[in-house]
Amino acid sequence: MASVLSSILNPMLPFQMLLKLYSLCVLVVDIIWVYLNTIYAIIGSVYGFFNPPQLKSLDDETALVIGAGRGVGQSIALQLAELGVVVICVDINEKNNRNTVKLIKHKSTSAVHSYTCDITKKDNVVDLSKKIEKEVGFVSMLFYCCGIPSPRSLVTQPPQDIHVTLDLTLTSYFWLIDQYMPQMKAKNHGHIVALTSVAGLSYLKDQMPLSVAQFAVQGLAESLMEDLRVNKVNGVHVTLTHIYPFIVEENSQLRLKISSFFGSITPEKAAASILDSVRRNYPEASIPKHFLYLGHLLRILPRKATVLIRDLLDTGVDFA
Template sequence: MIGIIMIVYQFVLLVLDFVHFVFRATLLTLQAAWRLVFPPPEKSVVGEIVLITGAGHGIGRELSLQLARLGAKIVCLDINEANNKKTVADICREGGAAFGYKCDVTNKDEVRAVSNEIRENVGEITILVNNAGIMPCKPFIKHTSEDIESIFRVNVFAHFWMLKEWLPTFIAIGRGHIVAMSSIAGLMATSNLVPYCASKYAVKGLMDGLQEEMRYGGRNPNIKFTCVHPFIVDTGLAKKPRIRFPSLTPVLTPETAAEAIISAVQHEQEEVVLPYQAALVHHAVRLLPREVMKVFLDFMDTGVDEHDS
C-alpha cells in the first residue's frame, strides 16, 4: 500500500513540475518578446572598475576609451607596454581615470601578481573583459605545434587565469560582469582558421558552462555574462578578408564594435553577434540542413585568405 502511495505521490510531483515548467517557459517567452519591443533601460557603468586585457590595440583600446568616457575607471592590461601606456595617457588626457599594467595573460603566475597589484592600487574590479587574442591565418597543416599552443594560451587559457583571479571576488561581493571575446568563427567555422575556430568555440563553451554554473540553484544571479561573436573587425589580425557581399556582412571598425559591445553589456545581453547582419546570417544558416548550409556558405564565399604571420 505504501509503495502505491509513493508511486502516486511521485507522479503528482512530476505533473506539478511539468505544469510549473510550462508556466515559466510561457512567461519567459512573453517576457523575451516584450524586451525585443521595449528593451530594458541601460545600466550605468559610472564608478565601475573595468579590467580589459589587450587594451593597447584594436577593440580593447576602443573599449577602454569609450567606457572611460561613460564614467568607468579603467584598468588596462597588455603585453605591449608602449601601446598600453598610450591608451592610459589618452584616457587621462580626456579627463578619465585609467591605470596601466604590463601583463602576459598567458602566464598564470604573472596574472596573479598583477591582479594583487591592482587590488592594492586600484581596488576590486567589477567588470572583467577578456579581450586579448591572436589569429594566425593559414591552413591547418602549416601551423606548427608551437603556433597551436600559442593560440590556445592566448585565446583560451588566459580567460581561465583571469577568471580564477577575479570570479571569487565577484562571488564575494555578490555582483560582477564578465565579458569574453569569442568570434563569429566560434559559431561558424571557416578555412585557414582551424586552431583559431577551435579556440573561439572553446571560449563559447567556457562562457556557457560558467553561466549555467553560476545560475544553477539561484547561486549568483547578479553575476552577468556577455559572450561576443564579432565578424571581421579591422584590427589588423585579418590581413586578407574575403567578403563577397560587403554590404551584407561589412568589416567593422574597432570603434563600432566597441560601441555595440558596451551596449550589450549595458543591456546585460548574454550573447551578441556583430554586426546584426552577421547575426541574421548565422541564425538563418543554423536552420538549414548541414549539406544545404555548406552550399550556402560556398555562395556567400566569406572568410580569410592565408597570409604570413
C-alpha cells in the same frame, strides 16, 4: 482470480500504485510548468527585442581591459573612460598600451592605469592581480580582448601553434577569472565580458586550433553563467560577444562575397555595440547583431542545412 488473490495477499500493492500515480502527476505538472515558462520566456524575449532593457550606469566601476593596446580592446578602454569608468589597461606591447593611456588622458578625466603583462604565463597573471588589487583596488568589470584575431592575420598568417592559441585564447582567461571572480561573488557585484570571433560559431578555413579555442570560450562563458545561476549570485553578470573579424575594419581593403549583407564597421562602432550589450546585461550578443540569430539557427538546423548556409555566407575574403 490470481490478480485478486495477489492484491489481497500483498497489502503493499495499492500503496505502490498510489506512489506511481503520484509520480506521474508530479511529472505532468512539471512538464506543464516548463511549457508555460518556456512560452513566457519566448514572449519576454520578443518583447525585449522591441523594447530593450535600460542601460545601466557604470559610475564607480573599475574595468580591467586585457588587450587594450589596439583594435577593439583599445576602443573599449577609451569608451569606458568616457563613461566615467576607472580603466586598467593591460597589454603585452608596452608602447601600444602607453598610447592607449595617452588617448584616454587626452579625451577624458577618468583615472587610468597601465600594466605590461604576458598573460600566457600563470605567475604573471597572479602577480598582476596582486599588484592591481594593491594599487587600484576591486576590479568590477573584466574585458578579455586577447583572443580576437585581426582580419589580415586570419588570411595572411599561418595558424599559430596549438599551445600558443589555447594559452592566449582560453587558458589565460581561466587564470584571470580565478583571480577576479571570487571577489565579484563575495561582493555580489561584477561583470565578466568574453569576446570571441565568429570561429566560436563556425569553423574557419585552415584555422582549426583557433576555432576549437573559440568554441571553448563560448563553453566557458556558458559555464560561468550556469555557475552563477546555481549559486544564486544575481549581482554578477556574464556577456559573451561574438565578433565577426572581417566586419571590423582595421585599415585594410576587404572584398566580401556578400558585401551588402556583411558590410563593415570600425573598431569604435564595434566597441560601442559591445558596451551597449554589456550595459543591458545581455548574456549573449554579436557583432553585427543579426549574426547572433544566425548562430542560434545553425544550432538547431540539420547538419546538411547548416553546411549549405555556411557555404553561402562564406566570406570569400580577399585583400585588395
